[in-house]
Amino acid sequence: MILTVTPNIALDVTYQVGELRRHHSNRVEASRAQAGGKGVNVARVLAQLGREAVVTGLVGGPTGQAVRAELALAGLPDALLPVAAESRRTIAVVDRRAGDVTMLNEAGPEITAEEWAGFVRHYAALLPACSGVVLAGSLPPGVPADAYRPLVELARLHRVPVVLDASGVPLSAALAAGPDLVKPNADELRESTGTADPYRAAQLLRERGAQAVVASLGADGMLAVTGEGCWLARPPERLEGNPTGAGDSAVAALVLGLVDGRPWPERLAEAVALSAATVLSPVAGRFDAAAHRRLLPLVTVGRHGPATGP
Numbered sequence: 001m002i003l004t005v006t007p008n009i010a011l012d013v014t015y016q017v018g019e020l021r022r023h024h025s026n027r028v029e030a031s032r033a034q035a036g037g038k039g040v041n042v043a044r045v046l047a048q049l050g051r052e053a054v055v056t057g058l059v060g061g062p063t064g065q066a067v068r069a070e071l072a073l074a075g076l077p078d079a080l081l082p083v084a085a086e087s088r089r090t091i092a093v094v095d096r097r098a099g100d101v102t103m104l105n106e107a108g109p110e111i112t113a114e115e116w117a118g119f120v121r122h123y124a125a126l127l128p129a130c131s132g133v134v135l136a137g138s139l140p141p142g143v144p145a146d147a148y149r150p151l152v153e154l155a156r157l158h159r160v161p162v163v164l165d166a167s168g169v170p171l172s173a174a175l176a177a178g179p180d181l182v183k184p185n186a187d188e189l190r191e192s193t194g195t196a197d198p199y200r201a202a203q204l205l206r207e208r209g210a211q212a213v214v215a216s217l218g219a220d221g222m223l224a225v226t227g228e229g230c231w232l233a234r235p236p237e238r239l240e241g242n243p244t245g246a247g248d249s250a251v252a253a254l255v256l257g258l259v260d261g262r263p264w265p266e267r268l269a270e271a272v273a274l275s276a277a278t279v280l281s282p283v284a285g286r287f288d289a290a291a292h293r294r295l296l297p298l299v300t301v302g303r304h305g306p307a308t309g310p
């Protein structure tokens, strides 16, 4: 099974409006609430691909119960750990006219030191049954900013391939533990390296310990900088819809590629196609299966530069 870790789980509320107008009262055309947070979305996509995924993280309060109930309804097995404080909500407002989305993400519940230590033990106990691990998303208040580092170390100790999708200090602090793959977007790359060139920035993350870096560059596709070489994968067309969760679908493809040992160009093509097919789905964590089938053979993957040393 693939374990997805979402320390800051959420109830994701999506509102669709015809046109989002600031300083006005906006009428909601459609709304939906589902369990969310990046790792949850990854698990949902893995399940849609027919793979076994288990969700873990911290949940609390009535919002946490709603998260659990929705996961059960969706048939996603959970190994969540209860905490005292209430889980958060995120709000995504999808503007149909502009074809974009505005996110409002609550900070999340305050986690005590004991609760976090308990979670690390819980996670370590799950690892022997895992073929891959995804660590994803923001950390809730109270959890140390370098919390992903020991989680990467434990996965490596158990020889379980680990993908990290984080930003800022949580990403930087975990690099030295040698995650198999990190997946920043262009902004996160720039923020953690101070370098605007994604290729150079990805090389810097490798120099700091990441074994492979796959940077999502929005409509420009995905750049992989790995010990085996560098590739750029491009989508065949620019798609409009709800981009929430598109990066999580890419992570689902990348962890599968890692676990199954597929060649890099195949992994990247799948990541770009799944990510694009997710934009066409109204909610995060699901992809349009027909669009995925149509787009996959149309993704172009080319060598981008020389292989880089560790």
Ligand SMILES: O=P(O)(O)OC[C@@]1(O)O[C@H](CO)[C@@H](O)[C@@H]1O
Residues within 6 Å of the ligand: 008, 010, 012, 036, 037, 038, 041, 090, 103, 105, 136, 137, 138, 139, 244, 245, 246, 247, 248, 284
């Ligand atoms: O606040 P975080 O943890 O960084 O991101 C949370 C989140 O916005 O990311 C997902 C999309 O990737 C949403 O489903 C989710 O709620």
